[in-house]
Amino acid sequence: MKNEIISKIMEFISTSEFNKLPNTEIKIYDSPLIGFADVNNNLFENYQQKIGPFHMTPQEWFTAEFENSSLSDGTVICWILPFSETILKSNYLEKELPSKEWAQGRFYGEQFNDILRQFAVSLITKMGYRTIAPSLSSHWKRIYSDHIGHASTWSERHAAYAAGLGTFSLTDALITEYGMAMRVGSVITELVLAPSPIPYKGVYDNCLHYNSNRCGACIHRCPAGAISLKGHNKDLCFAYTREKVMPAVNDVYGVTTPSCGLCQTKVPCERSIPKLPKTKVSVTP
Incomplete structure (x- = not known):
């Protein structure tokens, strides 16, 4: 059943006309990565403790969505959608604002x-298993916490980490086998599937900065000054995309959402997990 789900999701992505920029033949996403996490993985409770009580566990999503139904076993199915080479490279020359292709690709x-x-919810529901997409639920909300800053009631990135798809970076983005220039999606289902193996030990294993002190390319790429050796300042990033980027490009590009993506392009981890150097070298950005 797992192979059937993977096959149908991959086929949908490769054949859908919605996976193109409007009135073009430019593909938005390349072939995905797909991973699976047990709903009882302790990470989900750890997220709630570290992010905040508002961050719901898979069990709480089922209770909220299906009128107090319980979820004793099940699976979180996650996917990574890497942006196509055309969209990624369009952002290379940009220094302050996103390219048209990037902004439209994001939107x-x-x-x-x-x-x-x-599609995934419908597919698995038709197999006879209740399934929900937290990001489409009325219970999904943006939250601002004094403890962690901008957050939400469900984090796609954290779900993907639990499903073995990638680790975090200096920018807070997920570095996956297909890099960090991507989007993430997930569904929660009562269908029990074997969890994916976890190919890493720590939350920053795929980031050159944390593992070699050699990188920091994303620091130089950020026009908002929101990335430093201390990490990612969500408030500066949020303000820049809303107050600088959106007024400058949204009407011109025909989009309504914030975008930037400079820190995800023209960096060593844009398309893959960067290889660690043989020796550690300290570099000050």
């Missing part, structure tokens, strides 16, 4: 991600 790409979520 229409997330619309397609929602369509994919609906």
